[in-house]
Amino acid sequence: MVVSPIRKGTHTRNMIVEKAAILLNQKGYIHSSVYDVMRETGLQKGGIYNHFRSKEELTIEAYRFAVTQMRIEFEKALLEAHNSLEALFEVLEVFRNLAHGHPLKGGCPTMNIAIESDDADPVLCEEARNTMSQLHKTVQMVVSSGKTRRELIPACDPEQVATILISTVEGALMLSKLFQDTVYMDRAVTHLQSYLTSFVSKREENQGENAYESK
Amino acid sequence: MVVSPIRKGTHTRNMIVEKAAILLNQKGYIHSSVYDVMRETGLQKGGIYNHFRSKEELTIEAYRFAVTQMRIEFEKALLEAHNSLEALFEVLEVFRNLAHGHPLKGGCPTMNIAIESDDADPVLCEEARNTMSQLHKTVQMVVSSGKTRRELIPACDPEQVATILISTVEGALMLSKLFQDTVYMDRAVTHLQSYLTSFVSKREENQGENAYESK
Numbered sequence: 001m002v003v004s005p006i007r008k009g010t011h012t013r014n015m016i017v018e019k020a021a022i023l024l025n026q027k028g029y030i031h032s033s034v035y036d037v038m039r040e041t042g043l044q045k046g047g048i049y050n051h052f053r054s055k056e057e058l059t060i061e062a063y064r065f066a067v068t069q070m071r072i073e074f075e076k077a078l079l080e081a082h083n084s085l086e087a088l089f090e091v092l093e094v095f096r097n098l099a100h101g102h103p104l105k106g107g108c109p110t111m112n113i114a115i116e117s118d119d120a121d122p123v124l125c126e127e128a129r130n131t132m133s134q135l136h137k138t139v140q141m142v143v144s145s146g147k148t149r150r151e152l153i154p155a156c157d158p159e160q161v162a163t164i165l166i167s168t169v170e171g172a173l174m175l176s177k178l179f180q181d182t183v184y185m186d187r188a189v190t191h192l193q194s195y196l197t198s199f200v201s202k203r204e205e206n207q208g209e210n211a212y213e214s215k
Numbered sequence: 216m217v218v219s220p221i222r223k224g225t226h227t228r229n230m231i232v233e234k235a236a237i238l239l240n241q242k243g244y245i246h247s248s249v250y251d252v253m254r255e256t257g258l259q260k261g262g263i264y265n266h267f268r269s270k271e272e273l274t275i276e277a278y279r280f281a282v283t284q285m286r287i288e289f290e291k292a293l294l295e296a297h298n299s300l301e302a303l304f305e306v307l308e309v310f311r312n313l314a315h316g317h318p319l320k321g322g323c324p325t326m327n328i329a330i331e332s333d334d335a336d337p338v339l340c341e342e343a344r345n346t347m348s349q350l351h352k353t354v355q356m357v358v359s360s361g362k363t364r365r366e367l368i369p370a371c372d373p374e375q376v377a378t379i380l381i382s383t384v385e386g387a388l389m390l391s392k393l394f395q396d397t398v399y400m401d402r403a404v405t406h407l408q409s410y411l412t413s414f415v416s417k418r419e420e421n422q423g424e425n426a427y428e429s430k
Contacts, residue, residue, distance in 0.1 A: 026334035031246035106334055114393040115330040119241035119321055129393055163402040167386030174385055175378065178329040178344055187378040195410075 013051040016041050020062035021069075025106030029059050029124060030116050060127060066109035067131050070094070073103055074138065084146025088165065088196050091139065092189045095169035099176040099185035107177050110135070111170050136162045156199040168192055228266040231256050235277035236284075240321030244274050244339060245331050275342060281324035282346050285309070288318055289353065299361025303380065303411050306354065307404045310384040314391040314400035322392050325350070326385050351377045371414040383407055 019040045024032050034055050037048060052058040077090035098108060106112065110131045117124040139162035146152035172188030234255045239247050249270050252263060267273040292305035313323060321327065325346045332339040354377035361367035387403030 028243075028246065028331060028335060031243065107330075111389055112330055114389055115322075115327055116243060118392045120243060125393070132390070132393060160402050160406070163387065163390065163399050164383065164406045167390060167399065167403050168379065168383045169386070170389060171382030171384070171386030172378065174326055174329055175347065175382060177333045178340070178347055184378050184382065187375050188382050191375070191379045191410075195406075 009051070012043075012047075016043070016048060016051060016058070017061045017065045020058055021065040021109075022105060024059060024062050025066050025104055025109050025112060028116060029063060029109075029113050030121055034058075056123070059124070063109055063113060063124070063127060066104055069103045070098075070109065073097070074135070078138075078142070084142050084149065084151045085196060085200055087142045087146075088139070088161075089193060091142075091165070092169065092192055095173060096182075096185050096189050099173055099182045107173055108170060111173065132166075136166060139165055150201050152199045153201050161196070161199070164195065165192055224266070227258075227262075231258070231263060231266060231273070232276045232280045235273055236280040236324075237320060239274060239277050240281050240319055240324050240327060243331060244278060244324075244328050245336055249273075271338070274339070278324055278328060278339070278342060281319055284318045285313075285324065288312070289350070293353075293357070299357050299364065299366045300411060300415055302357045302361075303354070303376075304408060306357075306380070307384065307407055310388060311397075311400050311404050314388055314397045322388055323385060326388065347381075351381060354380055365416050367414045368416050376411070376414070379410065380407055 016037065020037050023036055023040045027036060034045060034048060037043075037058065038045060041048070048058070052061070073094045074091065077094050078087050081087035081090050095108075098104065110128050113124050113128040114132065117128060136159075140158035143152060143156060143158040143161045147154060147156060147158075168188045168191065169185070172185045175184035176182050231252065235252050238251055238255045242251060249260060249263060252258075252273065253260060256263070263273070267276070288309045289306065292309050293302050296302035296305050310323075313319065325343050328339050328343040329347065332343060351374075355373035358367060358371060358373035358376045362369060362371060362373075383403045383406065384400070387400045390399035391397050
C-alpha cells in the first residue's frame with residue numbers, strides 16, 4: 001500500500017501527541033522541554049516543529065489527548081450503569097484504575113495541570129478549569145437524574161456530592177502516587193461508596209431522611 | 216548596632232529561603248530557576264550561591280521552610296483543642312485557611328511537591344513522602360487518643376480517617392485554587408465535619424454503632 005504524504009504526516013503528528021501525552025503527564029506539562037519530546041519520539045526538533053507551531057501548542061494537544069483517554073473511560077463507565085448509584089460507583093472505579101496507571105500513567109492529567117499551572121500559566125490553567133468543570137457537571141448531572149428518577153433522596157445536593165467525590169478521589173490519587181500504594185485510593189472508594197449509598201432512596205420508607213448528611 | 220558578618224550572612228540566607236519558599240510554592244519547586252530567585256531577592260547569582268551549594272539545596276530548604284509554616288499552624292490548632300473531635304476540626308480549619316492563602320500562598324507545599332516530583336524527582340519526592348507521612352500519623356494519633364479516651368467509637372479506624380481527611384481537603388484545595396473559589400473547600404470541610412461527628416461516642420447510648428461507616 002502506498003501511504004500518501006498527508007496521511008503519513010497525520011500519522012507522525014498523532015504519534016508525537018500520543019508519546020508527548022504519556023511523557024508530560026509524568027514529567028510535567030509546563031516544564032518538560034521539546035528535547036524530552038525529541039528523546040521520546042526519536043525525531044529531530046524540526047521534525048516536531050513541522051507539526052506544531054510551538055511547544056505550547058504541542059502541550060495543549062498532548063493534554064487534550066490525555067483528557068480524551070479519560071473521557072472515554074468515563075463514558076464507558078456511565079454506559080455500563082443501570083442506575084445513578086451504579087453510575088457514581090463506576091466513576092469511582094475509573095479513578096481507582098487511574099491509581100493503577102490505567103488508561104494513563106502519571107495520574108489525573110487535569111489535577112497535574114491544575115497544580116502546575118494555577119499560579120504559573122493562565123492558558124493551561126483555563127484548559128484544566130474547563131475539563132474539571134465538565135467532570136464536576138457530569139457528576140452533578142448523574143445525581144440530578146437520580147433524584148428525578150427517585151433513586152436518590154431529595155436532600156442529596158448535586159454540587160456538594162460532585163465536590164466531595166472529586167476532591168476525595170483526586171486527593172487519594174495524589175497520596176497513592178506519592179506512596180506508591182493504592183491502599184489510599186481503596187480507602188477513598190470505600191468511604192465514597194458508603195457516603196453515596198447513604199443517599200439511596202428507600203421507597204418502602206417513603207424516602208426516609210439521610211441519617212448522615214442531614215445531621 | 217554593629218552587625219557581625221556572620222549574623223548578616225545568616226540574615227541574608229534566611230531572607231533567600233523565605234522569599235524562595237513563597238516563589239517556589241506558587242511557580243513550582245523543580246522548575247523555577249535560580250534567575251527567578253534572583254529577581255525575587257534582588258541578589259546576584261553569586262550572592263545566592265554564597266549561601267547554597269546548589270539550586271537543589273535551596274529548593275529543599277525553601278520547601279522545609281514552607282512545611283515549618285504549616286507545622287506551626289497544625290501545632291497551634293492542636294493546642295487549642297479540648298478533645299479529639301475539636302482537634303480534627305481545627306486541622307480542617309488549617310486547610311480552610313490555606314485555601315485563603317494563609318500562612319502560605321500557592322496551596323499545600325507537600326501536595327505541590329508530590330504532584331511535581333512523584334514521577335520526576337526522587338529526592339524531592341522522598342521529602343514530600345516524609346512530610347505527608349508525618350501529617351497522616353498526626354491525624355491517626357489524634358483519632359487513636361480519642362478512642363482511648365472514649366470520645367470516639369471503637370469502629371473509628373485511625374488510618375481510614377486520616378486518609379479520608381487528608382485526601383478530601385487536599386483535593387478540595389486543588390479545586391478551590393483552580394477555580395479561585397473557596398466554596399469547594401467549604402463543602403469539603405462541611406462534609407468532613409459530618410463524617411467525623413458520626414464517630415463521636417454517645418456514652419449514654421453505651422457507645423452505639425456508627426450509623427454511617429458501619430453500613
